[in-house]
Amino acid sequence: xxxxxxxxxxxxxxxxxxFRDLLDSIIVDIASECHRIAKLGLDRNLEDEEEELRLSTQxxxxxxxxxxxxxxxxxxxxxxxxxxxPPVANEIFDCMNCGRSxxxxxxxxxxxxxxxxxxxxxxxxxxxxxxxxxxxxxxxPASTYSPYSNSTSKNRLxxxxxxxxxxxxxxxxxxxx
Amino acid sequence: MDLCSVKAxxxxxxxxxxxxxxxxxxxxxxxxxxxxxxxxxxxxxxxxCMPDKKILTCFFCNGYHERLYxxxxxxxxxxxxxxxxxxxxxxxxxxxxxVKRSELYxxxxxxxxxxxDFDSAVISKYKKDLIVHRNAFESIGERSSKRRRLSxxxxxxxxxxxxxxxxxxxxxxxxxxMGLRGLNNLGNTCFMNSVLQALLHAPPLxxxxxxxxxxxxxxxxxxxxxxxxxxxxxIIFSAMFSGDRGPYSPAQFLCSWWQHSANLASYxxxxxxxxxxxxxxxxxxxxxxxxxxxxxxxxxxxxAHRVFSGLLRSDVTCLTCGFTSTTYDPFMxxxxxxxxxxxxxxxxxxxxxxxxxxxxxxxxxxxxxxxxFTKPEKLGSxxxxxxxxxxxxxxxxxxxSIGRLPLALCLQVKRFEHSLVRKTSRKIxxxxxxxxxxxxxxxxxxxxxxxxxxxxxxxxxxxxxxxSAEYEIFAVVTHSGMLESGHYVTYLRLRNxxxxxxxxxxxxxxxxxxxxxxxxxxxYVQKMLYHKANDEIGCAPTSSRRDSLMSVVGCC
Numbered sequence: 001x002x003x004x005x006x007x008x009x010x011x012x013x014x015x016x017x018x019f020r021d022l023l024d025s026i027i028v029d030i031a032s033e034c035h036r037i038a039k040l041g042l043d044r045n046l047e048d049e050e051e052e053l054r055l056s057t058q059x060x061x062x063x064x065x066x067x068x069x070x071x072x073x074x075x076x077x078x079x080x081x082x083x084x085x086p087p088v089a090n091e092i093f094d095c096m097n098c099g100r101s102x103x104x105x106x107x108x109x110x111x112x113x114x115x116x117x118x119x120x121x122x123x124x125x126x127x128x129x130x131x132x133x134x135x136x137x138x139x140x141p142a143s144t145y146s147p148y149s150n151s152t153s154k155n156r157l158x159x160x161x162x163x164x165x166x167x168x169x170x171x172x173x174x175x176x177x
Numbered sequence: 178m179d180l181c182s183v184k185a186x187x188x189x190x191x192x193x194x195x196x197x198x199x200x201x202x203x204x205x206x207x208x209x210x211x212x213x214x215x216x217x218x219x220x221x222x223x224x225x226c227m228p229d230k231k232i233l234t235c236f237f238c239n240g241y242h243e244r245l246y247x248x249x250x251x252x253x254x255x256x257x258x259x260x261x262x263x264x265x266x267x268x269x270x271x272x273x274x275x276v277k278r279s280e281l282y283x284x285x286x287x288x289x290x291x292x293x294d295f296d297s298a299v300i301s302k303y304k305k306d307l308i309v310h311r312n313a314f315e316s317i318g319e320r321s322s323k324r325r326r327l328s329x330x331x332x333x334x335x336x337x338x339x340x341x342x343x344x345x346x347x348x349x350x351x352x353x354x355m356g357l358r359g360l361n362n363l364g365n366t367c368f369m370n371s372v373l374q375a376l377l378h379a380p381p382l383x384x385x386x387x388x389x390x391x392x393x394x395x396x397x398x399x400x401x402x403x404x405x406x407x408x409x410x411x412i413i414f415s416a417m418f419s420g421d422r423g424p425y426s427p428a429q430f431l432c433s434w435w436q437h438s439a440n441l442a443s444y445x446x447x448x449x450x451x452x453x454x455x456x457x458x459x460x461x462x463x464x465x466x467x468x469x470x471x472x473x474x475x476x477x478x479x480x481a482h483r484v485f486s487g488l489l490r491s492d493v494t495c496l497t498c499g500f501t502s503t504t505y506d507p508f509m510x511x512x513x514x515x516x517x518x519x520x521x522x523x524x525x526x527x528x529x530x531x532x533x534x535x536x537x538x539x540x541x542x543x544x545x546x547x548x549x550f551t552k553p554e555k556l557g558s559x560x561x562x563x564x565x566x567x568x569x570x571x572x573x574x575x576x577x578s579i580g581r582l583p584l585a586l587c588l589q590v591k592r593f594e595h596s597l598v599r600k601t602s603r604k605i606x607x608x609x610x611x612x613x614x615x616x617x618x619x620x621x622x623x624x625x626x627x628x629x630x631x632x633x634x635x636x637x638x639x640x641x642x643x644x645s646a647e648y649e650i651f652a653v654v655t656h657s658g659m660l661e662s663g664h665y666v667t668y669l670r671l672r673n674x675x676x677x678x679x680x681x682x683x684x685x686x687x688x689x690x691x692x693x694x695x696x697x698x699x700x701y702v703q704k705m706l707y708h709k710a711n712d713e714i715g716c717a718p719t720s721s722r723r724d725s726l727m728s729v730v731g732c733c
Contacts (some may be wrong), residue, residue, distance in 0.1 A: 055689070060692070062693065063693035095428075
């Protein structure tokens with residue numbers, strides 16, 4: 001142990017000026033680059049960036065505070081125009097494809113069938129079996145509407161209307177002819 | 178307003194007296210004589226090589242450990258100590274070159290000094306790299322006049338706008354900005370609503386439609402096919418800016434878009450970014466069909482391209498010989514990977530306990546993501562590319578930069594992560610800090626190349642000058658929830674006030690709420706256009722907004 005330590009010390013003594021030179025060289029490299037950036041005014045406005053970061057951190061602290069009213073209840077508030085709206089949009093208008101009167105919040109479901117688009121229309125040959133499959137699995141937690149099954153949606157963030165999606169699916173079942 | 182802020186970005190410091198004297202006496206002869214001695218070192222910097230001597234040593238003490246300087250007057254090489262002595266003993270021998278870094282050194286000032294002529298000599302062999310094409314498909318003359326024509330078309334035609342405004346009802350006279358209106362969710366369509374809100378308030382796009390540039394009455398496509406995507410977009414603009422404040426149902430538009438993008442037409446949860454791209458694509462195709470043209474992305478003048486299209490430059494450099502090949506590709510938006518290095522400590526909990534206002538905990542920042550996007554990337558050894566100079570496959574590095582900035586810039590944050598091993602995807606919930614004012618000049622090709630060549634002082638052929646690189650945020654599309662089920666909300670910034678657009682619900686929020694949100698798509702517009710837009714949609718000065726708020730509650 002001690003013998004190797006001695007060896008280490010002597011090789012350290014031999015090594016260290018070279019190491020020191022290397023280190024000096026690297027430090028001067030960086031100093032030279034920074035000197036150039038500073039002298040030529042190429043450094044970004046650091047004050048602004050720091051201010052933005054500070055504001056951002058402040059905002060996050062405030063948002064994380066449970067005593068602050070969150071955004072989660074915004075669907076039940078009065079909007080800036082003094083209006084309130086039901087969770088499912090209830091405006092009624094005529095479908096531009098078939099002419100039937102449809103409620104706004106159910107329009108997309110209706111249109112999908114009306115236009116013959118969507119999963120059911122994808123393959124004529126498989127239509128009956130697909131439809132049967134859909135009916136079968138609609139109630140299950142592993143919804144056929146999950147985009148995991150769709151390869152193009154791998155890079156996708158999906159959306160729904162919060163909390164209402166499940167109800168929408170089951171409503172769709174009853175509407176089916 | 179100074180539109181040449183890019184050129185002024187690199188300020189040349191005044192030379193010290195000693196450098197000035199040297200230049201008076203010798204001009205550029207000293208620099209030029211060294212042109213052929215500059216060689217690119219292994220770590221990217223430029224070094225001075227003397228062909229007759231492989232290893233340079235100090236003339237006086239034979240030392241080679243420290244940094245060495247080449248005197249520009251007598252060409253003697255000395256270490257720092259002897260350089261300073263040399264300056265003192267030999268009058269006029271003030272300026273030397275640091276041979277390891279190719280930097281000028283003044284022995285009298287004892288400091289590194291800078292001269293554009295010297296830098297020019299250092300990078301003379303990289304002349305080819307300095308050509309920055311704003312648009313690879315146009316010649317220079319065409320380019321500037323076309324750009325002037327295009328930008329004037331984006332201005333709001335006030336005459337038409339005033340005609341429209343006469344038709345607005347009393348509610349419009351309230352102090353809320355025009356066009357602020359909820360959008361009904363038609364069934365899992367918040368992905369669509371969120372993007373529509375952003376586009377409705379993109380100043381150049383808004384001006385185009387409100388100036389009636391797509392006239393529904395005269396639309397040929399509509400009369401022939403009975404459906405035109407541009408007409409349907411125009412309908413939305415008219416409805417949203419009509420002055421009516423009740424939520425609007427974009428049903429006709431949904432129908433029209435599904436007809437165009439058959440593969441996306443289904444009642445299921447979808448991605449906002451995918452919709453955005455599909456919509457811009459639809460606008461492009463529709464306009465091309467209308468004008469019976471078949472323009473590629475590079476020279477298309479459809480409104481989608483005029484507003485959102487920019488040019489991305491890709492430089493692939495051979496790591497052996499330094500030869501660089503450059504290609505240009507148009508883009509409609511930029512997708513950014515989240516910079517992972519900052520996030521290990523803060524995102525494990527949503528509670529405020531881990532955050533306290535005083536310490537600046539490192540977080541992912543948009544600027545950090547942009548830095549990552551333009552960072553040189555060493556391509557793997559399995560991706561060796563053929564180098565024209567070396568005539569064989571070599572290890573290369575690739576670097577992206579922005580060749581031309583768009584009027585409106587959309588930045589998408591890639592919040593999904595795939596594990597090929599586990600064959601699963603997950604959403605990345607890290608917070609990303611994003612600025613309200615963004616300066617894109619560090620990411621322009623001119624800045625990136627300049628940096629790659631050691632930040633030398635130089636100007637570029639075709640340097641960005643008539644387009645400012647300063648942007649202001651005008652919309653943020655945020656996502657909350659999980660990868661397969663979540664909710665989109667858009668925050669709009671109108672007249673410096675933020676509004677939250679959650680389908681039919683429009684509410685006012687403060688800046689902090691927006692800063693704390695989980696951004697997915699961030700929309701910026703050129704600063705000048707942002708300020709102009711604020712003037713156009715205002716109907717009451719912001720200072721009296723509070724008072725006006727009181728009167729609105731009464732009349733709505």
